[in-house]
Amino acid sequence: MTLANLLCGFAAIHFAVRAMYDFGAGVPETAVRTLHQSLVERTLPPFLSVGAGLVIVGMLFDFLDGLIARVTHSTTNFGGQLDSLADVVTFGAAPAVLMVTFMTKELAGESILPSPISEHFFGRVAWVAAAVYVAFAAIRLARFNVEHAKADFDFRTFRGLPTPGAACVIAALILFQEEMGETGRTITVYSMPFVAVLIAFLMISHIPYRRLHRAYFLGHRPFSQVMTFVLLIAAFWSIKKAPTLLLLVLWYAASGPLFLLVRLVRERHHMPSVDSAADTKDTEDTERKLA
Numbered sequence: 375m376t377l378a379n380l381l382c383g384f385a386a387i388h389f390a391v392r393a394m395y396d397f398g399a400g401v402p403e404t405a406v407r408t409l410h411q412s413l414v415e416r417t418l419p420p421f422l423s424v425g426a427g428l429v430i431v432g433m434l435f436d437f438l439d440g441l442i443a444r445v446t447h448s449t450t451n452f453g454g455q456l457d458s459l460a461d462v463v464t465f466g467a468a469p470a471v472l473m474v475t476f477m478t479k480e481l482a483g484e485s486i487l488p489s490p491i492s493e494h495f496f497g498r499v500a501w502v503a504a505a506v507y508v509a510f511a512a513i514r515l516a517r518f519n520v521e522h523a524k525a526d527f528d529f530r531t532f533r534g535l536p537t538p539g540a541a542c543v544i545a546a547l548i549l550f551q552e553e554m555g556e557t558g559r560t561i562t563v564y565s566m567p568f569v570a571v572l573i574a575f576l577m578i579s580h581i582p583y584r585r586l587h588r589a590y591f592l593g594h595r596p597f598s599q600v601m602t603f604v605l606l607i608a609a610f611w612s613i614k615k616a617p618t619l620l621l622l623v624l625w626y627a628a629s630g631p632l633f634l635l636v637r638l639v640r641e642r643h644h645m646p647s648v649d650s651a652a653d654t655k656d657t658e659d660t661e662r663k664l665a
Contacts (some may be wrong), residue, residue: 375439376457382432383464389425390468390475422479423552425472426545430619432464433538454522458515465541466511470504473544473566476551480563496564503567503574507544510574511537517578532583535576539583539626543573546620553616573627581630 419427439457443449477488477500486492488500514537521533547569551562607618 375435375442376453376460379432379435379439379457379464380460382428382435383460383468386425386428386432386464386468387471389421389428390471393421393425393475393479420552422472422476422548425468426548429464429468429472429541429545432460432468433542436461436464436538454519458519461515461537462512465537466508466515469541469544470508470570472548473507473570474501474504476548477563477566480559496567500567503570507540507570507574510578511540514577531585534579534581535573535583535627535630537577539623540573540577542619542623543627544570546616546623550616550620553614576627576630579630581634583626583630584633 436457439453443453474488481488481497481500486494486497486500488497488504490498490501490505492498492501514534517534518532544566547562547566551559554562607622
């Protein structure tokens, strides 16, 4: 399962490179054939969408390898290290390459090239944003390995946005823009660097994120609540797949800061003030002296 996750990341990078064939050759994408059966290529979605989809498939393999290891009681330090190496490729390098490829194609008409030596300021910003995302994903995974080895590690939550969740945000944006018009694609391409930097900082933050299987599948849940949740997702998925996926991953990315803010507000609301605490202490002292 872990190696399947790694290979999904490698294949996603391959399809990102494949999407550049027509751009480099200066010919329409339909005129470039590299597979033995051209019918297969005609039935495939755009290559960037295939790459984004492979990142999401890699996330499923990443979930399965951990689940299988826990169920079979076969967790090992070797498996944990291999999992992190696979995650760096699938959820670190692959989304960044897909992002740079998407922006290169979309900004070609404006002569903007995402590159560290680009002549255009936004081109440098786009490349640096992708580089920051990769670097922070690696830091997030290294920190997780160190924390996981501690005896007091809390398995109920993640500290910082998990790398699969961050990668799915970029993948969902790429899938979503395929269904947008020219205006929507322009908004997506210019907002993507800032989204990438934001989720990069969420990855290395200390904000707690709930584990999905613990939050929504374990424990006693009202059957009506579960069925309503499943039916709503199924209904939206049958109508618009990409927007539904984007809303789900954006909700998870935003859930950490939102729940933390709600918790801080509740704690502040229920925390007694210093003056009231002092008054209570004085009253108790007075009553004790009278007694």
